[in-house]
Amino acid sequence: QKEVEQNSGPLSVPEGAIASLNCTYSDRGSQSFFWYRQYSGKSPELIMFIYSNGDKEDGRFTAQLNKASQYVSLLIRDSQPSDSATYLCAGLSYNTDKLIFGTGTRLQVFP
Amino acid sequence: DAGVIQSPRHEVTEMGQEVTLRCKPISGHDYLFWYRQTMMRGLELLIYFNNNVPIDDSGMPEDRFSAKMPNASFSTLKIQPSEPRDSAVYFCASSPEASGEQYFGPGTRLTVT
Numbered sequence: 001q002k003e004v005e006q007n008s009g010p011l012s013v014p015e016g017a018i019a020s021l022n023c024t025y026s027d028r029g030s031q032s033f034f035w036y037r038q039y040s041g042k043s044p045e046l047i048m049f050i051y052s053n054g055d056k057e058d059g060r061f062t063a064q065l066n067k068a069s070q071y072v073s074l075l076i077r078d079s080q081p082s083d084s085a086t087y088l089c090a091g092l093s094y095n096t097d098k099l100i101f102g103t104g105t106r107l108q109v110f111p
Numbered sequence: 112d113a114g115v116i117q118s119p120r121h122e123v124t125e126m127g128q129e130v131t132l133r134c135k136p137i138s139g140h141d142y143l144f145w146y147r148q149t150m151m152r153g154l155e156l157l158i159y160f161n162n163n164v165p166i167d168d169s170g171m172p173e174d175r176f177s178a179k180m181p182n183a184s185f186s187t188l189k190i191q192p193s194e195p196r197d198s199a200v201y202f203c204a205s206s207p208e209a210s211g212e213q214y215f216g217p218g219t220r221l222t223v224t
Contacts, residue, residue: 034211043202043215044154088154092211098167099144099211103153 003027004091006102013109019076021105023089026070030091030100033065033072038086038104048074079109115216117203123222129191132219134203135184144213145178145188146202154202160186161209193223 004025013019023033032051036044050056050063050072062075072091076083086104093100116135124130136143144159158168163180171178175194180186190197200220204213 032211043218045215046212049211090211096167097209098156098159099213100156101154 002102003030003100004089004102006087006089006105008103009106010108011105013079013107015079015081015109015111017079017109019079019083019107019109021074021076021087021089021107023072023074023102024070025072025089025091025100027091027093027100028067028070029093029095031094032092033063034090034092034099035061035063035074036088036090036101038088040085044088076107079107081109081111083107084109115203115205115214117201117216117219119219120217121220121222123224124193125224126194127192128223129189130193130197130221130223132188132201132203132221134186134188134216136186136203136205137214138184140205140207140214142206142209142213143180143186144204144206145186146204146215148200148202148218149198157188190221193221195223197221198223 006023035048037047038044048063050065056063060077064073086106088104089102090099118133145157148154157170158178160180178188200218202218204215206213
């Protein structure tokens with residue numbers, strides 16, 4: 001079992017819809033979580049991070065964390081074709097200072 | 112700032128040859144990370160440095176891989192001898208502190224034939 005698990009997708013949503021990306025983790029030592037976006041052929045770039053249980057909103061993006069269920073999610077409202085990319089979930093373990101990535105979910109937003 | 116710089120961007124080599132990948136982190140960032148990305152295994156941490164000192168190299172697949180950071184502005188990842196299964200995209204990333212907020216370079220796509 002990988003420490004951070006994501007559905008590889010693709011997740012296809014129409015333009016303007018809400019895209020919901022999910023991630024589960026097994027290491028309870030992971031205290032903070034990060035969402036990176038990676039366009040095809042490009043490098044990962046950080047879009048959101050969350051440390052506390054609950055929701056964190058930034059523009060069209062909302063990150064959600066439930067430590068009891070070991071579950072992290074990213075909601076993208078009003079999805080645009082430019083949001084089409086692979087979204088990587090990562091957990092940072094305070095025991096090791098290492099960022100552990102999931103294998104990513106590919107999102108496709110169609111016009 | 113120009114961001115994290117990596118070279119070369121593409122490398123094609125034959126099995127058994129030595130490969131050296133280079134990275135220049137963002138100025139002022141104390142942490143430097145080397146990752147490898149493949150379709151099968153995703154993004155894997157190979158090694159990371161803090162203030163030029165290797166802290167954790169448990170992700171380095173085997174002795175054929177080595178990494179150095181002789182100063183704050185330069186790091187290398189060397190594979191000797193290279194094998195076809197080393198074909199992947201290798202990313203270097205840096206961060207100002209021990210956090211998940213890391214800045215990735217453009218990557219080096221390595222193909223070993």
